[in-house]
Amino acid sequence: MTFAVLAFLGFGASNTASISSKENRSPPFIACNGGAGRVAVRKAQYHWGWDWGPILMTAGPWRPVWLEMYHARVADLWAQLELDRNLQAATGTVHARVEGKVDFVTFALTLRGEVIWQNVVRVENDCASVETYLEKPQLWYPHGYGSQPLYELSAEISTDDITLDKVTKHIGLRRSELVQNNDCHGKSFYFRVNGVDVFCGGNCWIPADNFIPRITKDKYRKWLQMMVDGGQVMTRVWGGGVFEEEIFYDLCDELGILVWQDFMFACASYPVWPEFLDSVREEATQNLRRLRHHSSIVMFAGSNEDYQVRESFGLEYDFNDKDPSSWLKTNYPARYIFEYLLPLIMAQELPNVPYWPSSPYSEGKPTSDPLTGDIHQWNVFESLGGRFVGEFGMEEFPHIQTIRYFVESSSELHPQSHTFDFHNKADGHERRMATYLVENFKTTANLEAYIHLTQLIQSEALMYAYRRWRKEWGGNRKCGGALWQMNDVWLCTSWAIVDYFLRKKPAYYTISRCLAPIAIGIQRQHHEWSVSHARPANNLLFSVWIVSNKTKKFIADVKLRFISVDTGKEVRNTIIRKGVTTLENGTTEVLSGVIDTRSGEPLVLAARISIDGVCLSRDTDWPQPFKYLSSNDRGVIITTIGLVFEERDGVLLSDNALDIVPGDEQIVEAKGLQTASKSLSWLYLCQED
The missing domain is CATH 3.20.20.80 (Glycosidases)
Structure with a gap:
């Protein structure tokens, strides 16, 4: 993250010799974000302030502190297990470190209440260890790729049939790797x-x-x-x-x-x-x-x-x-x-x-x-x-409900107020936020519309x-x-x-x-307006692709429409690709082409992917910058960017921040919205104040 800088030289003459530089100087304490003194203190560094948070210093334990008295206890329990390459077996060692006089540890591994194995192991040098072999284990996957079964591993010590201590931990069996191979892009x-x-x-x-x-x-x-x-x-x-x-x-x-x-x-x-x-x-x-x-x-x-x-x-x-x-x-x-x-x-x-x-x-x-x-x-x-x-x-502003919580005075309820600036700790944020808005949108004095624009900037970026x-x-x-x-x-x-x-x-x-499991993407070639002095490009390339995290190929249909931002009418023939076979766990290039922009009519490109007529994903690409688009409100939404419904506490929306084009119905479910409740408010780009 971006940072401001504070620094001072290290202290403690007695420590200088072991860490002195060639010039026999103590190395500098340098801290970007927060006071430089934080580097010598092992506590949460963000308490000294960060570019997204205030200086609020705490002291003392923040987790529970208690006194334990025991005859013997299991001080630690861990398993060093590894899956073989074909994922058919897990082998390794289970360890328990004990404190106090005890001769044996009883290990057990269960899954959903079923005992997989159990062993009684002698303690030697305050540690009990047992090698284990697990055939065809149930594997733990990240969500979207498989299930998350968790085995229960326990270690128990007892004497005269009295349990002195028992420690239980849940473990998932998986083979995880960081892949670093030399390839055509580097490593x-x-x-x-x-x-x-x-x-x-x-x-x-x-x-x-x-x-x-x-x-x-x-x-x-x-x-x-x-x-x-x-x-x-x-x-x-x-x-x-x-x-x-x-x-x-x-x-x-x-x-x-x-x-x-x-x-x-x-x-x-x-x-x-x-x-x-x-x-x-x-x-x-x-x-x-x-x-x-x-x-x-x-x-x-x-x-x-x-x-x-x-x-x-x-x-x-x-x-x-x-x-x-x-x-x-x-x-x-x-x-x-x-x-x-x-x-x-x-x-x-x-x-x-x-x-x-x-x-x-x-x-x-x-x-x-x-x-x-x-x-x-x-x-x-x-x-x-x-x-x-x-x-x-x-960067962007939080929701209006959150802002009203920390802005107490109505005279401070505007984007450049002292209170607003105090609640933004990023260096130079006033200039940056203003630049983002001016380069992309028509600015507004309406607070909620202003918040909407900052959030739309973040969403688009x-x-x-x-x-x-x-x-x-x-x-x-x-x-x-x-x-x-x-x-x-x-x-x-x-x-x-x-x-x-x-x-x-x-x-x-x-x-x-x-990040949907299957997502379609569309993008036109970027045109740098500031360099060309607000002159449009004659032609712009565009491309359409599909990304998938599925481990198997599938066949789908793709549709691409060219729609006038001003009228909502289609101005070029729809392109349809039926029976597109996708790559598994990768990217499939579908089509590309050229947009002739010499007519001056702003076009939105709308792509969607479907299987058996059911839409799996949609994407749109709009002419930029948005500030050059017409702001005429024609009484109905024909095409618009960033239709954002109110985020109301207790209401869960299935989707939000939508781009709307004619002939493409989108349904948003609102769970928790009571029948007698006031309807959710909304904002969209080019909506009148």
Whole structure:
């Protein structure tokens, strides 16, 4: 994410020798977002403030603290199991570490109440271990690719027929890989689960509140169910927050959401004095032991954007130097944490899960390199990308109900008010937001219409990005996934697609359609109006394609219509392709052509895919910029962009943020809307104030 900078030199003369640079200086503390002092404190980094959140400092334990007294206990339980290549058997070892005087541990594995195996194992050196073989196991898949069976693994200790302690953990059996192969585009970066390549459309998860104990189990379930409902298959637990609550990972296991888990370092250059490294070692070890049984976790990454900070400040880094002790003598000693210490702990505690030094990271190349590793792309999504987009986004306002909650004075209820600006922590947001609007839309003084335009900007930007990057998944896996900000920590303008009160913004629905199991895409060639001084292009190329995550081919029909934005009439013959055979788990190019724009009549291209007459997906492409389109309200909606129904608490919409063209009926179901309730309000582009 974009950042502001604060920095000061490291402190502690007694620590200088072990980490001094060539000039015998202490390495600088550098923090982008928040005060630089945060880098020396192992607590949630976002509490110092971020470009989407306020400075709200907390202190003290936020999770329960209790005193246990015991004769003996199961201190840890874990399984190191691996599926063979053909997925027909799981082999490995189950371990239990015990404290206290006890001779035996009883292990058991059950599935849906049925005992799969049970073993009594002698304790030696405070540990009991048993090798196991499981034939034809039931496999855990991400949602949309299969089911999520969870085995129950237990370890029990007893004496004189009295149970002293019993620990139970739920595990899913799956074979997960990070695929990095040299190919025609550079080096791939995508995930494969149980032999199936998975396009990881999903989100970056920040803590859902500045005060974490306020996030209830019910709220966690609503957030995560929202991901599944929106077709999101991966969430990245971002490195400036916390290792999340157990319920978070339990729900990801249950719902089939893949988890990319950052270690808790973000946007900074961290110190490496011995006591700090000891703290990091203990923190990483404890959290790996706590989380290693979760089948949903398929990746650990060392940090968020720390290597971008290194680049921005020109800190020393020689990728070819493989001596960790020498890294401690540079002015970027934090490399020791990300490329030596954390990988070492991963190898000891969780050897079967991939580790990546940071996000973004490109193995010795600049972090902006699009040919290898993952990338954070905050520029022109339509023309730029990478092998895996770990972050991207576009700012917009929250819903009017949310705004009215934090704007108390009517005199402050306008977009440029002090209160509005205070609730946007992004650097330069006033200029950026104004530029987005002026370049694309006719601006308005009506607050709700203004909010609608900012949300439409986000919706269109993310749609363009996702439409393109999922297309590039294709048959050669040029782009392995893309993640954006899902949620907010407070009431604010931000990059999130769902606001603090769990109110979905239009982009949520737009992305959901892009991530559908089968989705059609259409796009015309981009024409840069600002360069051509508002002169239209004579001809523009267009193309239509189908993307699918289905592991089998299917046959469908495709229809493409050319419709006048002004009249709603078709101005060219409809193109129909019947019996199109799609590629499995990839992209199928359907047709392409040229639009003659010399008549000056704005055309919307409307494509849909159907099987046996049932529409599976639709997409539209509109002439841009939208500000040049007619704003005449003809009393009925003929064609329009971004028809957005009100998000009302307690009402669940099946779809929203629709593009409307004549002859294409779309039905939106509203669950929870009472018969006597007031009808949902709506807004659409070019609607009069």
